[in-house]
Amino acid sequence: MAKARKVYICASCGSVQHRWIGKCPDCGTWDSLEEQTVSKGASADPHEEAKAWTAAIAAPEARPIAEVGADAPPTPRMATGIGELDRVLGGGLVPGSTVLLGGEPGIGKSTLLLQAAGALAGERTPVLYVSSEESAEQVRLRAERLGLDTRAGLLVLSDTNLSRIAEQARKTSPRAIVIDSVQMVYKGDLDAPPGSITQLRRCAGELVALAKASGIALVLVGHVTKDGRLAGPRLLEHLVDAVVNFEGDRAHAHRVVRAVKNRFGATLEIGLFEMTGRGLREAPEGLASPASSSAEPRPGTVACPVMHGSRCLLVEIQALTATGFLGAAKRKASGLDSNRLAVLIAVLEQHAELRLADRDIFTQAVGGVRVAEPAADLALLLAIAGAHLRRALEPASCVIGEVGLAGELRPVGHLEQRLREAARLGYKRAIIPKAGMEPEPVPGIELVRVKDVDGAIQQLG
Secondary structure, eight states, X not given: OOOEEEEEEETTTOOEESXXXXXXXTTOOBTOEEEEEEETTSOOOTTGGGHHHHTTSOOOOOOOGGGTTSSSOOOOOBOOSOHHHHHHHTSSBOTTOEEEEEEOTTSSHHHHHHHHHHHHOOSSSOEEEEESSSOHHHHHXXXXXXXXXXXXXXEEEOOOBHHHHHXXXXXXXXXXXXXXXXXXXXOTTSSSOXXXXXXXXXXXXXXXXXXXXXXXXXXXXXXXXXXXXXXXXXXXXXXXXXXXXXXXXXXXXXXXXXEEEETTSOSOOEEEEEEETTEEEEOTTOSOOOGGGGOSOOTTEEEEEEEETTEEEEEEEEEEEEEOXXXXXXXXXXXXXXXXXXXXXXXXXXXXXXXXXXXXXXXXXXXXXOOOSXXXXXXXXXXXHHHHHTOOOOTTEEEOOEEOTTSBEEOOSSHHHHHHHHHHXXXXXXXXXXXXXXXXXXXTOEEEEEOBHHHHHTTOO
16 A cells, blocks of 8 residues: 655645745745645656657657747637637637636636537537536536537536546547536545645646647636635646636626736737626627717716727726715725826826815726726726716717826827727717827717816816
């Protein structure tokens, strides 16, 4: 019988120590070492499950960088059939790559991936969907509810053993594998429960090696902690090629897919979805309401075109001011940068002579989209000023501009694209900075150029 030994694994970087110490010597994190029991008879090869795939592959040799990939075609991509997801991934799944999808329980991760697997599967190109938390019958019922073609090449496996999963992958040779979720997968020769750091490190490492050796696109579903971060060691995020977050509020229908790491594309793009009774529906038109839906002027509400990657979204920014206590006033921001909120409040007090030190201020970006670019400064500033003064902009007005510490308004990029998107949604008037080049005229929208914060506040009715 194999003897067991105790090791201490860092939950932050995944390093292994033979005794407990307060601070991890590799990453410097305090109190991150967790005790795990490892069997001495366990295999030390981290790529054991990929051996069958790599048996016929020649060992790589060093060569000049100019000769690497000189005659190779561009990396092909497999479109998932869901345009918003492909946008976030950079055009689709790359063969041999690994994508880690995280999100809160019940947000719709399994629904999104089952829809993508159903659209990606074909008769000659099967897709293997491994469910470690649900039975195959439950997956079949969800597929029927989503209206997927169950006669296509979508293969379902309900198992948690890594060796059996790898064996099924070898038998079926799928073009993609979805594992929902990786926290429930275990390796039998490890004396540790599923979801532990030991199991996650080994299972994730072998799955990534299997994907790269076989050219199969791999998608892993990961759990998140109560503060919204991916559960398990940070080593899991370093192993994969892309980390995608699935965000949203279960009380609302809107969902946002955002990439925080992508070795094959940009991390600026987002995908927009709406949860319906038949699954997730793409919402490429954005989450903002057209100008006709808010004909009545509302103090504290300002529309702003913001850029997310290559797309422009009309986001509604709202602010509310209430009586507070001097020295203990509340400042809350939902979907906005709280540091930028504090700066804009100081600009209003210094250059617009608004007394806000004893006012509680609450701000939010409607629709679940996080706004972080400086082009939304002026919209947030006017929302706060309008809520405080009980004055609103004219109907069908939008605001674009960056605010400096001296109260001046600075130009922003992609102005013409922002104006065209606003005009498409029915906005008739745009408040923009006076500085900068004159944009190309956009039919149907009037430009109001202002120089500083005082001029912008004068636009409030």
